[in-house]
Amino acid sequence: MSFVESVVVRDPHDVERRLAELKLGPRHRLLAVVAIAIAAGADATAFYPLNAAGTLAYQHGTAALREEFVDEDWALDRSDGVEAIRDDKAKVKVIFANVDTACRNDLKPKPRSRKGAGSERACMGNLFGSLPEYAPRQPDGWATYYLMVDENGSAELTRPVVKDGTFTAYIERIFLAEDGILERDPFDSHKDDEADEFDPQVIRKK
Numbered sequence: 001m002s003f004v005e006s007v008v009v010r011d012p013h014d015v016e017r018r019l020a021e022l023k024l025g026p027r028h029r030l031l032a033v034v035a036i037a038i039a040a041g042a043d044a045t046a047f048y049p050l051n052a053a054g055t056l057a058y059q060h061g062t063a064a065l066r067e068e069f070v071d072e073d074w075a076l077d078r079s080d081g082v083e084a085i086r087d088d089k090a091k092v093k094v095i096f097a098n099v100d101t102a103c104r105n106d107l108k109p110k111p112r113s114r115k116g117a118g119s120e121r122a123c124m125g126n127l128f129g130s131l132p133e134y135a136p137r138q139p140d141g142w143a144t145y146y147l148m149v150d151e152n153g154s155a156e157l158t159r160p161v162v163k164d165g166t167f168t169a170y171i172e173r174i175f176l177a178e179d180g181i182l183e184r185d186p187f188d189s190h191k192d193d194e195a196d197e198f199d200p201q202v203i204r205k206k
Helices: 012-021 027-042 052-069 117-123
Strands: 003-005 007-009 075-077 084-087 092-098 134-136 143-149 155-163 166-177
Touching: 007 012, 012 027, 012 166, 027 052, 027 143, 027 155, 027 166, 052 084, 052 092, 052 143, 143 166
Parallel strands: 007 166, 092 143
Antiparallel strands: 003 134, 075 084, 084 092, 143 155, 155 166
């Protein structure tokens, strides 16, 4: 198996160029999705269940991602029970995720809830040994990115490896909002894991 070194894109001009290549630019489009997700999470009061803020952020973030990008290039995707968008020509998928932190070099983002088998299949990742800065090439040509958003609205578009329910390596990290988009923390009273991903087996009624 061949390995590639993780890439971090943070210069604003490089970020815009990379997003244009992925047909996800300009950056403000993704930041609009982030703002909607953060606002939705902030709607949860102390009377809501502890996971409500993350669940609302995930649901509205996923919907906003689709409303912003689904067009002639991007389509709605629910394969393997994972809610995403996909570009069949470029073989790229994007999934929304709540994470503990984003856009930090000293800490790598981790999902706020456990990722299911569908996410692991979507990312086609499997890292041997303990090489935190390296990740395996994906054999099937598909690249799966997560729009990762933390509690303060810091956000990155990142292509991770998913294994054992979490992100274990990072092929590419594109920093979108290093300082967040909020001055306060809307999840302050909601620190428990969020229900931000589901791997349902859907059976349609006949």
